[in-house]
Amino acid sequence: MMSLNKVTLEQVVKNQFNYKLGAYSGVFISLIILQLIAVLFSLNGVGMSGGGSEQISYSLHYYSGNLVFIFTMLWVFIVSIIITSKAYRNEDFSFVSNRLSSDLSNILFMIFISVIGTVTALLSTFLIKVILLFLPKFDMFYYSSISMNMSNFVFLGIVIAFCYILIGAAAGYFVGTLVRLSSLFKIMVPVVFVGYLIFGGMISEVSGLATVVQFFYLESSLITFVLKTTCTVMALFASSVAIFNRMEVRQ
Amino acid sequence: MKVVNCEGLVKKYGRSKALNDLSFQISENKITGLIGRNGAGKTTLLKIMAGFQKQTSGEIKVFNEHPYNSLFASANSILVDDQMAFPIALNLGEVLEAAASFYPKWDGRLARRLFDYFSFRNNQRHSELSKGMKSTFNIIVGLASRCSLTMFDEPTTGMDASVRKDFYRALLKDYIANPRTIIISSHHLEEMEDLLEDILLLKDGEKILHLTVSDLKEYAIGVKGNANALLEWLDDKEVLYKKEIGTSVIYAVIENVYSEKIRQDASKFGFELLPVSSNDICIYLTGKEKGGIDDVFK
Numbered sequence: 001m002m003s004l005n006k007v008t009l010e011q012v013v014k015n016q017f018n019y020k021l022g023a024y025s026g027v028f029i030s031l032i033i034l035q036l037i038a039v040l041f042s043l044n045g046v047g048m049s050g051g052g053s054e055q056i057s058y059s060l061h062y063y064s065g066n067l068v069f070i071f072t073m074l075w076v077f078i079v080s081i082i083i084t085s086k087a088y089r090n091e092d093f094s095f096v097s098n099r100l101s102s103d104l105s106n107i108l109f110m111i112f113i114s115v116i117g118t119v120t121a122l123l124s125t126f127l128i129k130v131i132l133l134f135l136p137k138f139d140m141f142y143y144s145s146i147s148m149n150m151s152n153f154v155f156l157g158i159v160i161a162f163c164y165i166l167i168g169a170a171a172g173y174f175v176g177t178l179v180r181l182s183s184l185f186k187i188m189v190p191v192v193f194v195g196y197l198i199f200g201g202m203i204s205e206v207s208g209l210a211t212v213v214q215f216f217y218l219e220s221s222l223i224t225f226v227l228k229t230t231c232t233v234m235a236l237f238a239s240s241v242a243i244f245n246r247m248e249v250r251q
Numbered sequence: 252m253k254v255v256n257c258e259g260l261v262k263k264y265g266r267s268k269a270l271n272d273l274s275f276q277i278s279e280n281k282i283t284g285l286i287g288r289n290g291a292g293k294t295t296l297l298k299i300m301a302g303f304q305k306q307t308s309g310e311i312k313v314f315n316e317h318p319y320n321s322l323f324a325s326a327n328s329i330l331v332d333d334q335m336a337f338p339i340a341l342n343l344g345e346v347l348e349a350a351a352s353f354y355p356k357w358d359g360r361l362a363r364r365l366f367d368y369f370s371f372r373n374n375q376r377h378s379e380l381s382k383g384m385k386s387t388f389n390i391i392v393g394l395a396s397r398c399s400l401t402m403f404d405e406p407t408t409g410m411d412a413s414v415r416k417d418f419y420r421a422l423l424k425d426y427i428a429n430p431r432t433i434i435i436s437s438h439h440l441e442e443m444e445d446l447l448e449d450i451l452l453l454k455d456g457e458k459i460l461h462l463t464v465s466d467l468k469e470y471a472i473g474v475k476g477n478a479n480a481l482l483e484w485l486d487d488k489e490v491l492y493k494k495e496i497g498t499s500v501i502y503a504v505i506e507n508v509y510s511e512k513i514r515q516d517a518s519k520f521g522f523e524l525l526p527v528s529s530n531d532i533c534i535y536l537t538g539k540e541k542g543g544i545d546d547v548f549k
Contacts, residue, residue, distance in 0.1 A: 004314060004399055005355045007326040012353075019349050023338030090336040093303060094392075095353040098320045245320070248304040250334050 009104075012096055016105035017112075023091065024109065027079050031117060034075050035124055038068040042128050043135075063132060065125035069161060072117040073168040080110055080172030084180060084240075093249050103241045110169040118162040122154070156222065163229040167216070170236035177240040180247065252315070254279055254400055254432045255300060260309035262295050262456070269295040271456040272309070277432060277449075284443060284464075285436035287453035288537050293436040294332070296453070297404050300434075301330035313400060326354075331393035332404035333386065337377040343388065344373030347395075354396040358429075362395035365421065369414070382409030390418055394425050403435045415439070419446055441530040450529070454537045467529045472507045475500060476522035484520060491535040504535055 042065060050059035082088065083106055092102040175193075179185045197209040219225040255277040262270040270292045277283055285293050298304045299311060302318035302325055311318065318324040337346045347366065351357040369387050380388060386408050393401055407415045423446055426433060437443055440450075450467050452460040462470065471491055474481065478501045485493075485503055492504040504527050507513070517524050527535075 004323070005326040007322050007355075009322060012322055012326075015352050019352070022345065022349070023340050025340050087336055090334060091338050094335045094337060095350060096322065096326045098302070098322050098325055100320070101322065246305075248298075250298065250301075250303045250330075250332075 007096065009101060012098075012101045013104045013108065016092065016095075016097065016101055017108045019095075020105055020109045021112075024079075024083065024088075027113060028116070030079075031072070031075055031113075031120065034071045035068050035120055038071040039124050039127055039131070042067050043131060063128060065121065065128055068124045068128075069121045069164075072121045073165050076110070076114055076117055076165050077168040077172035079113060080169045081176035081179075083109070084173060084176030084244075086180070090250050099245050099247070099249075100241065103237075103244055106173065107237055110173060111166065114162060114165045114169050117165050118158060121161060121165075122157055159222065159226065163226060164216075166233050167229055170233040170240075174236040174240050177243050181243055252279060253277065253312075254314065255434075256310075256312045256315075258310040260296075260299070260311055261307045262292070262299060262304070263307045268456050270299075270306070273453075273456065273458055275451060275458055275461050277434065277451075279432055280430040281448050282426060282433045282435070282446060283449040283451055284440065284447040285434055285451050285453065286440055286533050286537075287436075290455075291453040291537065292456040293453060294404055295456075297330055297332070297402050297434070297436060300400075301325075301328060301402060303330070327398055328400035328402065329354075329393055329396045329398040330402045330404060331389045331406055333382075333389070333408050335389045335392070339376060339378055341376075342373060343371055343375050343377060346377065347392075350392050350396065354398065356397035358395045358397055361425065362391055365391045365394065368417075383411060383414060386410055387414060387418070390421075394421065397429060397431070400432045400434070403433070403437075405436060405438070407437065407439060415442065419443060422446065440533055441528065444529055450533070452533055452536060459536050464529060467532060468526070469507055469510075471504050471527050471532050471535070472510070472513065473502060473504050473525035473527045474513075474517065474522050475502045475525060476517075476520060477501075480520050481522060484516060484522075491532070492538070504531070 042063060045061045046064045047062040048059060050057065052058055089102065175189055179189055216225065216228060219228060253276045257276070258274050260270050260273040261268065273296070285296065287293050295304065299306050300313055300318055302321060305319045313324045314327055316324050341349065347362050351359055371388065377385065377388065386406060387410060390403070390406050393403060407418060410418065419442065435443065444464060447464050449463055450460065451458065460467065478499050481501045481503065485505065489506040490503055491506065494502045496502055514524065
């Protein structure tokens with residue numbers, strides 16, 4: 001009687017996740033480069049105002065780490081699309097795998113890189129400050145983080161930034177999976193996305209982008225915001241899993 | 252227990268049928284050759300068995316489970332083909348380590364020794380290898396994984412003759428040391444014949460034969476003799492192949508039924524009886540009805 005290997009889903013997902021940490025390590029280099037570029041751009045500042053009288057003159061330069069954050073969100077979006085590509089899926093199926101384990105390990109990987117992206121994006125604001133400190137035109141720093149103590153600021157920043165970046169990951173994964181479904185979607189998804197959401201908003205007010213942005217951006221309660229993102233992310237991941245579950249691999 | 256159990260399997264791509272009502276069983280610890288012309292459905296069948304593709308209708312069970320989306324079937328089977336992909340970020344040494352973490356029965360020693368024998372280096376990347384080297388590396392993964400169902404789809408693509416020979420020998424030695432169910436699809440039946448126990452012959456997605464190699468050799472017989480007498484004699488027989496040799500002699504291959512009668516007739520009419528190689532039998536059985544390549548140029 002032959003002895004057959006018994007495996008559990010957790011075991012395989014764990015194996016695949018570890019495997020992907022090594023196999024997809026290239027994405028971290030792109031993150032570092034992108035964040036450095038974003039930091040460089042951020043040194044330009046986001047605005048400036050000035051004034052003065054006979055005795056004094058002042059100029060205010062505004063700086064923000066938002067660009068780093070936006071770059072990170074786009075990065076995670078694109079990485080998530082890339083890992084749904086045929087080549088990456090085939091790599092999963094070279095070893096023990098089924099569609100669910102491939103999806104679950106991908107989701108774990110996306111959560112992992114979202115954490116890394118969030119932390120490095122937040123840390124980069126300190127890098128911007130340090131660089132600015134060495135630039136000759138400054139005397140003093142003011143934080144605009146209004147009436148909040150530092151630990152509260154960091155905690156809120158991490159949670160909210162992480163939520164946004166995770167939405168980017170889930171959206172990318174969904175788009176990537178959808179596009180693989182049929183070559184029709186390869187054309188339709190970008191056209192609808194760019195055309196309706198972005199140009200639609202610029203030309204006339206038909207765009208739904210504002211509604212989508214308002215749904216997250218104007219939410220004032222942290223708990224509701226986290227709930228909204230969690231639901232969105234889960235819905236996107238679940239749809240991706242459902243779609244991929246019916247797809248054939250290694251064709 | 253049957254390792255593979257297939258009942259009325261149909262796979263359609265659009266309107267064309269890649270597999271058409273295919274039924275067979277493969278039992279434990281046998282080496283089966285999956286033989287057929289290009290487009291006969293060999294690759295499709297293997298991919299369905301490996302759980303990569305889903306059948307349109309019919310039933311297939313591997314280790315008593317539907318292979319599509321079964322982790323159990325995936326953990327106990329491996330399909331080695333030229334679409335096996337490995338990450339660009341990992342070098343060959345790391346790929347072997349990764350494989351070891353997935354397959355509980357992974358034979359690291361065998362993998363390492365084959366790796367060294369075929370002079371791979373740890374720091375090479377899979378994407379940098381030549382076609383034949385890729386095939387060789389994939390085979391190392393396939394053999395060392397020790398899966399109870401090991402499938403090779405055209406494993407020798409791009410390999411030179413001496414590596415092919417080495418592969419057949421390695422496969423046989425490893426099979427003797429660790430018996431398991433092996434399915435190989437290939438065009439090179441004449442090279443593998445000694446290796447195989449069973450042959451599953453496909454044509455246009457349908458099963459033509461599923462026999463042991465020794466039965467296949469007995470399946471047909473060649474008859475050579477005077478054209479007029481032979482043609483008359485062949486009238487009521489199933490002719491698989493016919494060829495004119497010179498003007499008055501004909502060589503024909505017929506099904507070897509009532510072999511005693513054939514032998515008596517042969518001595519009566521003065522025909523010469525010749526054995527037919529199993530490779531030729533497969534070619535004749537899967538041949539197109541409309542004659543050979545010569546007819547294209549007529």
